[in-house]
Amino acid sequence: MSTAQSRYRALTTHRLFWPVVVLVALVVANTVYRPGFLSVQVRDGHLYGSLIDILRLSAPLILVALGMTLVIATGGIDLSVGSLCAISGAVACLYISRQPDQNSMGGVLTALALGLAVALVLGAWNGVLVAVIGIQPIIATLILMVAGRGLAQLITEGQILTINSSPYKAIGVGHLLTLPLAIFIALAAALLIAAVTRRTALGLIVESVGGNARASRLAGIRSARITFLVYVISAACAAVAGFMMTANVSSADGNAAGLWVELDAILAVVIGGTSLAGGRFSLGGTILGALLIQTLTTTVYAMNISPQTSLLFKAVVVIAVCLIQAPGFRARFTRRRRVPAPAAAGADETRKEQVPA
Amino acid sequence: MTGSHPVLTMTGISKSFPGVRALDGVDFRLFPGEVHALMGENGAGKSTLIKVLTGVYGVDRGTVALAGEQVSFTGPMQATAAGVSTVFQEVNLCTNLSVAENIFIGREPRRLGAVRWGEMRRRARALLTRLDLDIDVNAPLGSFSLAIQQMVAIARAIDIEARVLVLDEPTSSLDTGEVAQLFRVMRSLRDDGIAILFVTHFLDQVYRIADRITVLRNGQLVGEWTTGDLPQLSLVEKMIGKELDVLERLDEQPRRDVAATEGTPLLEARALGRRSAVAPFDLTVHAGEVVGLAGLLGSGRTEVARLLFGADRADHGSVRVDGSPTSLRTPVAAIARGIGFCSENRRAEGIVADLSVRENIVLAMQAARGWLRPIPRRRQDELVDRWVRALHIRPADPEIPVGNLSGGNQQKVLLARWLITEPRLLILDEPTRGIDIGAKTEIQRLVAQLSDGGTAVLFISAELEEVLRLSHRIAVMRDHELVTQLTNDQSVDADRIMQAIAAGAAHEGVPS
């Protein structure tokens, strides 16, 4: 096999090959449909354009999905992130709305600290349920997913809480160095989580717990602590995402903020190549997955697909991505194509997961 | 017996994994009514050949013919349907299902579509009786030791109407009695005309049961012989590819001198026990002492080890480390006191298959330091490099996932994990399980070295010989009870230990 060929093989079998292809395909489709899609303009010293919008809008999803990545890597799942977004946003907005000067920087910072603190406490609650009491993660976090919406409603007293605070608003729509501030916040969070997991041994230990919990315990890993920690991190990420969502619209709506974001986040993680069974995780893959999902959402809006069918359209694309990533499906596909040739090697590598090693 | 045509012919089989050529133009044939041993070092390609045969892997090149007809199975299910029944190296059953369900999963006896549970249990019991195993077929498989799980996997395989029976290291965690029983069954199957492919690292077993031998080395065929034409020494030479004095080295190792046992013992267990696992026992281990645990399958050896390591919680008795009372309630607590434990069940409790060889090796050390203090990469590489070389872990690339290594090499990775933590007491549960003869000698030497350096070792092995060679003292277990402790002096030999084991009622597997 020539090196060019083997390089091609290495590229196409790369975990993130297909998500990148789909992302590029979406961008191309958008450009064909709307030639202005790729253009970026400078207005008031800021960059504007569809691509920039996608980046800005994907920031909250990236945040939530990063936290979700760690949870999923331990073999768990966090369904409560959407509610946590709503709660933290509501707490921050409530505090700001009570200030005499809603534009005071100090007031906004206190509001953020309060919202974050509440989220951390709720994340710790999730962590205790899963790691200490041993409830299945899906059930444990379902509690807050449902009850959390009620909690958010209580905070906003069932109303949509509108505020008028330019520092807070900046989190959602502000700019820094010509680019939306939200992009920098998401980037900073990504770098921070990458540093915390890869510069320390946290990443290794999370992957070990998710890969084989019994073996990890016998190797002396305190898996309960690690599991607790990832739910707290996930909640912190959700809180910041919640600030962005509410800042975007300068109001807190306990019902709508962060609705269904947990599902988009889980999808982003899975598309990014982290297995729902736990083990190896990829932060870069998750960011790619989040960008793909946001691009898809934007595409659906841009193409004026009616709201009734838009979810269906989204579902079809997601199914397609998951299918071409699935080893079994790809194996069948490659084998059928190459029936006469004896070399079905591409198929074999992908089947090794099912091997009774 | 080789007069007829081969029931199975594999021709020119090649199979590569990224970076590794596991099989390179291998020919293999199997005749009806023979037991054919497939031999080779760890990583020689034995399991890969079996997985190619059963359709777990596709081939890169070569053909497989069953009874003269070319086949290409898409998986073990299809192979089974065509009469090739396989027990894979790693027991691959559902531990949460019952023993009976595991034996009949996928082919439950049915009437009008409904599973006939009574019939299933009855047939399961009959099958296990054939293997001389008397256990509760309704209990979940996970409640039994690995050895019993292995016997259940074998029972499942021999029930199928097979023309070819493939056994990949079925005896690796069985002891003498079970092996004898398995061989009886294998002989009767052979006499019925079934072709049996048998993989093992125990040379004596090969000479007891095999009619023919095929040797692989580094993925290549070395040759095929009838057992009578290949004396043991030449077999070893064929396997390792050079005239190494492995066998002599094995014999020359002297029986260990009795260790000094005055002073405060390193570990002292008093009436330690756990209901339905081990009856309360006393056990003392001094620094530098090797204590062997002997006993039959299911006699409670592993349970003793797990109590001492805190893997299971004792509900009775007390432990002193260095003379001061401590509680070993969790592995973390035991590790903090310098105890390490290498489980017999490497797939479920040992390796983390997705992680690399390096990450698996540093795991216990990293866990002890806590995640905030990562081991510097350079130090990791040094340690890993040293042990990969010392234990001949192959392939020697520390960055490949450990799940891609052959069974024996995975075992070595586990050993390395504990060795780098420099424990004061190392509990080894079947550390040489599935390890080839060269590496086994290395590991035995290592145990002796550790003990000379002052490390205490609790050594569990189904191979009495090995226990006798390495131990200063031998504790004998029977029916979940520690029955006696013998100082391993000249008066002790395998017979004496077998007597101690057999002194009670006939053993049986009891759920732990």
Ligand SMILES: Nc1ncnc2c1ncn2[C@@H]1O[C@H](COP(=O)(O)OP(=O)(O)OP(=O)(O)O)[C@@H](O)[C@H]1O
């Ligand atoms: N799924 C896989 N991916 C990559 N490499 C593999 C895989 N399975 C096996 N190998 C490699 O192929 C070679 C042969 O492995 P195999 O498991 O067949 O050895 P074996 O003879 O059964 O050894 P053992 O006695 O230790 O069980 C080894 O170098 C191993 O690392």
Ligand SMILES: [Mg+2]
């Ligand atoms: Mg093998």
